Amino acid sequence: MTAALPYANGYLHLGHLAGAYLPADIYVRFQRRKGRDVLFVCGSDEHGVAITVTAEKEKISPKDVIDRYHPANQTAFEQFGMSFDVFSRTSLPMHHETAQEFFREFYERSLLREKKELQLYCEHDRMFLADRYVEGTCPHCGSTARGDQCENCGSWLSQTDLIDPKCKICGRTPIVRETTHLYFPLGAYQDRLEAYIAERNKRDGWKDNVLRYCQSWFKQGLEDRAVTRDLSWGVRVPVKQFASKVIYVWFDAVLGYVSAAKEWAQKKGDHDLWKRYWTSEDTKYVAFIGKDNIVFHCIVFPAMLMAWNSGSREKYVLPENVHANEFLNFEGKKFSKSRGWGIDVRDFLRFFPSDMLRYALGSTLPETRDSDFYLKDFQARINNELADILGNFVNRTLTFVQRTFDGRVPELGKLSQRDKEFVAEIKKAPAKAGEFYETYKFRDGVAESMNLARTANKYFNDSEPWVTAKSKKEQCATTLNLCVQTARSLAILFEPVVPTLARNIWTMLNIKESLEETRWDSAGEIRIPNGHVLGKPGILVPKIEDQQLDTMIKSLNEEPAAPTPSSGEGTTVITIDDFKKVDLRVAKVVAAEKVPKSKKLLKLRVEIAGESRQIVAGIAHQYEPESLIGRNIVVVANLQPAVLMGEESQGMLLAVNTADGTVSVITVQDNLPTGSVVR
Numbered sequence: 001m002t003a004a005l006p007y008a009n010g011y012l013h014l015g016h017l018a019g020a021y022l023p024a025d026i027y028v029r030f031q032r033r034k035g036r037d038v039l040f041v042c043g044s045d046e047h048g049v050a051i052t053v054t055a056e057k058e059k060i061s062p063k064d065v066i067d068r069y070h071p072a073n074q075t076a077f078e079q080f081g082m083s084f085d086v087f088s089r090t091s092l093p094m095h096h097e098t099a100q101e102f103f104r105e106f107y108e109r110s111l112l113r114e115k116k117e118l119q120l121y122c123e124h125d126r127m128f129l130a131d132r133y134v135e136g137t138c139p140h141c142g143s144t145a146r147g148d149q150c151e152n153c154g155s156w157l158s159q160t161d162l163i164d165p166k167c168k169i170c171g172r173t174p175i176v177r178e179t180t181h182l183y184f185p186l187g188a189y190q191d192r193l194e195a196y197i198a199e200r201n202k203r204d205g206w207k208d209n210v211l212r213y214c215q216s217w218f219k220q221g222l223e224d225r226a227v228t229r230d231l232s233w234g235v236r237v238p239v240k241q242f243a244s245k246v247i248y249v250w251f252d253a254v255l256g257y258v259s260a261a262k263e264w265a266q267k268k269g270d271h272d273l274w275k276r277y278w279t280s281e282d283t284k285y286v287a288f289i290g291k292d293n294i295v296f297h298c299i300v301f302p303a304m305l306m307a308w309n310s311g312s313r314e315k316y317v318l319p320e321n322v323h324a325n326e327f328l329n330f331e332g333k334k335f336s337k338s339r340g341w342g343i344d345v346r347d348f349l350r351f352f353p354s355d356m357l358r359y360a361l362g363s364t365l366p367e368t369r370d371s372d373f374y375l376k377d378f379q380a381r382i383n384n385e386l387a388d389i390l391g392n393f394v395n396r397t398l399t400f401v402q403r404t405f406d407g408r409v410p411e412l413g414k415l416s417q418r419d420k421e422f423v424a425e426i427k428k429a430p431a432k433a434g435e436f437y438e439t440y441k442f443r444d445g446v447a448e449s450m451n452l453a454r455t456a457n458k459y460f461n462d463s464e465p466w467v468t469a470k471s472k473k474e475q476c477a478t479t480l481n482l483c484v485q486t487a488r489s490l491a492i493l494f495e496p497v498v499p500t501l502a503r504n505i506w507t508m509l510n511i512k513e514s515l516e517e518t519r520w521d522s523a524g525e526i527r528i529p530n531g532h533v534l535g536k537p538g539i540l541v542p543k544i545e546d547q548q549l550d551t552m553i554k555s556l557n558e559e560p561a562a563p564t565p566s567s568g569e570g571t572t573v574i575t576i577d578d579f580k581k582v583d584l585r586v587a588k589v590v591a592a593e594k595v596p597k598s599k600k601l602l603k604l605r606v607e608i609a610g611e612s613r614q615i616v617a618g619i620a621h622q623y624e625p626e627s628l629i630g631r632n633i634v635v636v637a638n639l640q641p642a643v644l645m646g647e648e649s650q651g652m653l654l655a656v657n658t659a660d661g662t663v664s665v666i667t668v669q670d671n672l673p674t675g676s677v678v679r
Contacts, residue, residue, distance in 0.1 A: 001028050001038060002257045003082075004289040004297075005045035005090065008069040009054040011344040012076050014373055015335040016290070018328035018361045023442050024288035025082050026362065027323075029496035030437040030445075032083075033520035039277045041260040042077075043088030044070040047234040048249030049132035056169060062233045066091055072610020076345040079673050080354045081499050086267070088260035090235075090252060095259035099252040100238040102308060103227070107239055109311050112182040113224060120147070120159050121177035122167040128230040129159065129167055129174055136162030154216075156295070182242065183224040184251070189303040190222045196302060196318065204321045205439060209368070213294045213324075222299070227251045254301040257287075258316075275314070283317045291324045298322050323440050326366035330373050343556065346609055350677050351552040352544070355498035356382050362446045362497045375553070379544045386498070390453045390490060391541035393460065394505055397483040398537035404469050409484050409532040410477030422459045422482060425452065426489055427524040433493055434520060449493040456486045484509070484534070485526050491515060492523035501540060510535035583638035584654070584678035586668055587613070592625035598645050604628065604653070608637060609675025616649035622663045632668045634678050 003024040006012060021042075028040045046066040055062045066089070074087050088095070106112050120129045127133075131148030138145035139161050143152035147159030159165065160176060167174050197214055200206065227248050228237055234246030258278060265273035277283050287297050297319065305316045327334065335342035348357060360378045363385070364371050401407060415423065429452045436445035460483055468476035488509055495502040495515060506515045510533060590612075591605035600618040602625055607613075615635060634654040641650050656664040668678075 001031075001040045002285075002287045003040075003042045003084075004287075004293050005043050005253055005256050006073055007048070007050050008044040008046045008066040008073065008089070009050045010069060011346060012073050013335050013342045013344050014330065014348065014357075014361065015328040015342065017080065017345060017357075018365055018371075018373070019290035019325045020288045021077070021080075021082060022358060022361050023323060023325060023365060023440070026442050026445070026496040027286070027288070027437060027440070028083055029499065030434065030520065032516070033492065033495065033518070034434070035519055038085075039261060039264065040083060040085045041088070041257055041264065042082075042084050043086070043090065043256050043260045044073065045249070045253045045256065046070065046089050046091040047246070047252060049130045049231070052231065052233050053132050053168070063091070068610060068612075070610075071607065072346065075610055075673055075675065076349070079349050080345060081358060083499075086260050086264035088256065088263045090256045090259070092259065092263065094262055094266070095252070095256055096235045098259040098262065099235045099247055099255050102255060102304065103247055103251070104238050105312065106184070106227075106307060107182070111185065111307055112227060113185060114180060115183050115224075115226075116178055116180050117226075118160055118176045119179050119230075120165055120167075120174040122170065122172065122174045124170045124172050125167060128177070128179060130229050130231055131159065133168050134159050134162065134165050134174065135168055136165035139163055151292070154213075179230060181226045181228045181245070182237075182239075184227045184304070184307075186225045186300065186303055187222040189306055190218060192306055193222075193299055193303060194218055196306075197298065200318075200320055206321060207323065207367075207440070209291060209326065210294055210298060210322055210324050213291070214298050217295060217299060225250070225300070250296055250300060251304070254296060254304070278316055279314050280317070284320045285317045287319045287322045289322065289324050291326055294322070294324050297324075321440070326368070327370045328361075328366050328373055329370055331375070332372055346675060347556060348552075350675075351548065351555075353500065355501045356386065356541075356544075359386050359446070359498050362442060365443045367441070367443055375549050379546075379549060382541065383543045385450060386501075387541040387543050389450060389457060390494070390501075391539070393453050393457050393483075394487045394490065394508070394540055395537055396460065397480065397487055398508055398534055400465060401480050401484060401534060402537055404465075404476065405480065407534050409528055409530055409534065410480050411474075411530045412481040412526070413474045413478045415478065416475070418459070418462060419478060419482060422455070423526070425455050426482075426486055426526075429489060429493060430521050430523040437496070446497050449490070449497070452486070452493065453490055456483065456490070459483070481530070482526075485528055488528055489523040492518055492520060504540055508535045508537055508540075581638075582636060584634055585609075585637040586632050586672050586674050586676040586678065587615075587635045587637075587651075587653075588670075588674045589628045589631050589633060592628045594620055594625060595645050595647055601645055601647070602628075603647055606633070606635065606651075607674050608635070609673075611675075613650040614648060615651045615653055616644045616647050617653050617655075617665075619653075619655065619663050619665060623665065628665070630670070631665075632670050632672055632674070634666045634668060 001024060004020045006016060028038055031038050051062045051065050055065050070089050120134050122129055132146050134147040135144060138150040140155045141150060141153040143150060145157060147162060149156055165174060201211060228242055228245040229248050231246045235252045237243060237245045237247055261274035261278055265271055289297050302318050305318050309315045330342045333341055360381045363381055433445045433448040436448055463479040465476045465479045487505055491502045491505040503515055585608050587606040587608045589604050590607050593603050595601035595603050600620050602617055602620045604615045604617060605612060606615055636652045639652050641648055654666045
């Protein structure tokens with residue numbers, strides 16, 4: 001299983017999750033519950049012009065860019081609950097070696113064709129302009145387009161086709177100059193690609209949007225595609241006469257799936273373990289992407305693997321299916337980094353648990369057409385479905401058992417007709433929801449799981465255990481036994497979508513077997529024995545209040561304000577609004593050293609949600625620098641920077657000061673994500 005490699009030049013937003021990552025994680029978790037051997041790989045795409053453009057704008061190096069966004073996005077994925085086996089990066093030496101190996105293989109077999117071509121060159125900046133360095137008008141639809149593709153009509157462009165092109169660095173009109181590049185003969189694989197897609201679609205049912213997109217490319221006719229470019233950032237071409245160039249990012253990025261698997265195998269201590277997945281005939285390979293990546297995963301990457309397989313002893317598996325969702329809009333408009341429209345994942349998760357976001361997105365995935373994410377709809381889905389249907393059923397069941405049967409699962413007695421019909425629904429549920437997941441209809445799978453919770457609530461109400469508890473205790477016991485069994489079923493069925501919530505249900509049921517080791521099909525079985533002691537029930541899903549949404553929106557629209565220091569002696573009374581101005585965050589200490597010529601000051605390098613900061617603290621008389629490295633501390637993240645002994649401090653850590661002068665730094669659990677809000 002692979003999920004598209006996100007570009008490490010910006011933070012993940014909700015559209016990314018809905019497009020590729022949540023569907024992938026649901027599918028992976030479902031397959032694991034089915035007992036299948038799954039390797040789930042992803043990583044950061046860290047080459048290409050998108051990275052260098054960001055670096056140019058910020059006057060920093062490309063490495064500075066990727067070192068900022070890779071850890072930040074990795075943390076966001078972890079907080080969201082993505083279950084990657086490995087989250088790699090294409091800047092690693094192993095990836096460079098893998099991409100160069102493929103390139104060298106193709107070059108030595110004379111597959112690559114050398115061509116002279118005309119390319120735009122900026123005389124002012126003294127460089128050839130790669131795709132994102134040039135912008136003009138699309139000759140096909142008249143929209144603004146960059147030098148390789150028009151996002152409006154989807155046309156794959158040559159930059160010299162652009163009308164009125166401009167250099168994006170200086171804004172000047174470039175000239176046309178000759179250069180030499182190597183090309184991959186993509187057109188030579190068209191017949192094989194068409195047959196491959198037809199066969200896989202017949203076997204595994206590809207989505208219509210993917211098939212239509214591929215057919216439009218085949219109708220135009222595939223052409224040779226450049227595999228080198230005139231840039232300094234990227235994987236170096238391993239051929240002497242082209243050593244000044246780099247491998248085109250479209251060629252190296254997809255190979256990140258292979259190099260990520262190699263990294264995973266290396267960490268497992270078996271360098272060849274990756275071959276068990278990539279080169280085994282019994283492997284089913286499924287790729288999850290956004291619709292803007294279809295051509296690379298359905299046409300380009302399979303062609304590259306076909307080319308490799310035709311001349312090497314190692315045969316790579318080709319994608320059995322490529323799942324591509326449409327786009328997710330936010331409040332009726334497209335997510336746009338340039339216009340500042342949308343919500344980053346890291347910001348959203350500051351205010352709401354990941355499972356709330358997973359459920360809301362999973363219920364509205366843009367599987368067949370673009371869909372919209374509205375905050376009010378998010379609130380309604382959580383309150384009316386996740387809380388009122390699923391959470392309420394589990395809570396009322398366990399609370400009733402706690403009160404009526406001392407927290408022990410009551411005995412299952414003779415089944416009435418209503419009981420039998422309910423048991424039949426429980427038995428059918430894993431197959432019904434599982435069929436949707438198996439065929440990539442995730443929204444329907446989520447809905448089918450919630451349907452069982454709806455059925456369970458109706459069964460509870462119709463059975464009236466509050467009445468039978470007084471007059472028909474055996475009937476009440478049977479009702480509640482089946483409701484407890486259903487709570488277990490729901491935990492299994494919802495684990496792919498809301499894993500933390502599912503584990504919380506599991507904990508309340510006090511089941512010793514690990515949820516992760518429990519098989520999907522067992523959700524249809526009566527497994528919990530009579531007399532089993534349940535855990536303590538509690539509120540599973542708190543409802544979202546209007547004020548919570550308002551607070552998030554206000555926070556996203558305002559710059560954080562530095563707190564005003566109090567003056568004078570004694571304690572100053574502040575309002576809750578004053579306190580809210582202080583932004584307290586979890587930070588991990590990654591480096592520490594003493595400040596020269598100071599007996600009191602330590603200089604700490606801390607990481608906050610992927611951002612690196614320096615903090616100077618007067619704790620050297622209580623702490624050795626090495627004792628703090630790796631610890632999670634609490635810092636004021638929005639404090640105005642100050643200079644102490646010539647060192648800038650970009651924040652302040654929290655510590656307890658006792659009357660005898662002892663200083664104790666406030667630390668929190670080391671497994672908490674950095675950037676977590678302290679309230």
